[in-house]
Amino acid sequence: MVWLGETLQKLGSAAVKMAQNTSRNNKSTIFEVSYLGLSLLGSWLILRWALKQMDPTKKNVETAKQRKKALSKRLGRPVNTDGQYEDVIAQEVVNPAHINITLQDVGGLDHIIEDLQRNVITPMRRPELFRTSLLRQKRGVLLYGPPGTGKTMLAKALASECNACFINLKASTLLSKWYGDTNKLIAAVWSLAAKIAPTILFIDEVDSLLGHRRAVEHEATTAMKTEFMQLWDGFESASDSNIVVLGATNKRDDLDDAVLRRFSLQYEVRLPQRAQRETILGLLLARHARELGAQYLDPTLMAEVEGRARGTAGPGAAAAGAGAAAGAGAVTGAGAGGASNPGAANGTAAPTGGSALRALAERTEGYSGSDLTELCSMAAAIPFHDAAPTQSSPAPLSLRHFEAVLAAYTPPSRAAQETQAAKRRGGRGVADLPAREDSMRVLAAMFNSMLGSQQQESEEEGSV
Structure with missing residues (x-):
């Protein structure tokens, strides 16, 4: 019996020692795993911070977020932008309450204003009345004419009168050096415009963005124009959207034919009489x-x-x-x-x-x-x-x-x-006449010199 008691005591002591060793090993393993996890987390945070600091669009993204908050505050309703592309477009949104120009500030264009009241302003204010195939909102308005005749001012006054958000589209906003980003920015224009409708998309000097599609231009430019027209009035465009594209140009003939077709209202703003x-x-x-x-x-x-x-x-x-x-x-x-x-x-x-x-x-x-x-x-x-x-x-x-x-x-x-x-006359102006005359005289002198040298060579060959 004494022998059995000693044996059990030895076994108990051995079990306690094994348990203590196992506990120390587990603690060591837990410590090592925790240290590795904290190291990985710290490395990831440092790498994320470094990438943010090197991001060339960091300032634009932060500005866009601030503008998004300010936009929601100005409009009095939350505006949920999806992704960085809508954040970029949100920087160009102008609240109609902040436009200090009205139609009463535009003189001499009463007949154009009256037509805009009937075809643009009333449908934007009362969209529920214009839902049929005949009663519908005009999707495009083009103002063209000589420079300085008030096309941009009339566009601002129209946005103020319609109480519509005003998005000023510029080439610097839409064009990107990264392939495919331009199309995503254009898609973001229309998605954001639908969220804050009624909306006026204003393109000053529209011929620079939506000019003729040519075979010699870059494929990204052609894709940009096609994307814009498809979302404007294409298969995916919503028929009940309260969005109007307003363009201004002094070179209407440089616009693409498909773009001109989408401008259902076109007004020539001439010089004042x-x-x-x-x-x-x-x-x-x-x-x-x-x-x-x-x-x-x-x-x-x-x-x-x-x-x-x-x-x-x-x-x-x-x-x-x-x-x-x-x-x-x-x-x-x-x-x-x-x-x-x-x-x-x-x-x-x-x-x-x-x-x-x-x-x-x-x-x-x-x-x-x-x-x-x-x-x-x-x-x-x-x-x-x-x-x-x-x-x-x-x-x-x-x-x-x-x-x-x-x-x-x-x-x-x-x-x-x-x-x-x-x-329009097919020339280059009166001021260019002296330069062209000088060029003609130089060409005539070169031509005479060539004829003289050829005649001299022929005479030398005849003498030989």
Whole structure:
């Protein structure tokens, strides 16, 4: 019995020792596994941080996230963007409440505005009424005409009037050096526009993005145009989407035929006629007096401006903004129409003869709206420039200040108008005639020299 007790005691001691060794081994294994896991986690976090620091789009992504939050706050509703591509497009979204231009700030285009009210603004405001095959929203509006005639301003006013989100599409936003990213960005444009509808997609100088598809251009450019047109009005486009593409260009003929077909409304914004120029001048001076005070405008001009304001009629001739442009417009497309008389379209009674504004309007033939704005700006600066050395009160803006500017001012848009006129004539302009004559003389001298050398060689061979 003693032997059995000793044996059991030895076995118990051996079991305790084995258990202690196993426990130490397990602790060592657990420690090693934990250390390895923490090392891998730390390495992954460090690598992730390093990749983020080296990411060239890091700043854009962070800016896009901030703009997304700000966009949701401005719109008063959450906007859930999917992926980095919609985040990039979200940077170009403008809240209509932040657009400080309305249709009342556009003068001289009442017939175009009336047509837009009927075919664009009403369907965007009341989309539930336009769900049939005939009653439907127009998908594209094209504004074309000479530079400086107010196409961009009219686009902003249209977005403000429709209370629609405004997405300004630019080549720097849509084009990417990575193959396939451009198509994904274009798809993100339409998916984001559907989420924040009603939406106006504005493309300034649309001919640069959606011009003719040519065999010599890069395949990525052709794929970009095709992707945009398919989502615009193709098999995958939704018929009830409240999205309008608004384009502006001064080279309508450079647009692709399929793009022109999708612009169902096309408006030509021409240079303003005398009545429109008179209206723009009066309204720009009225804004100048309203911003600084009536004492900064000559009493004669002030009386005429106030008289025109009291005699103004029509919704679209009430004001003109800085950079405002007006012009007689021609309308084409479905549902297009309008007044043919520029004076009637402007909705403003012509002033009596001998007025200062009429004299200025007659002397500014061929000026665009932006040219007239620059003219008024330069004339308004003269009294302040004269008063700066003596620190006295500036004199009121008068007709003599306009005379001083007109004596030396050349409107910037005139060069563009002359270039376009030369292209329509098939030439390159009068300024290029001396250069072309010199080139012809050089070619003639080279040709005569070649003939002389050949004749001399033939004479030498005959003598031999």
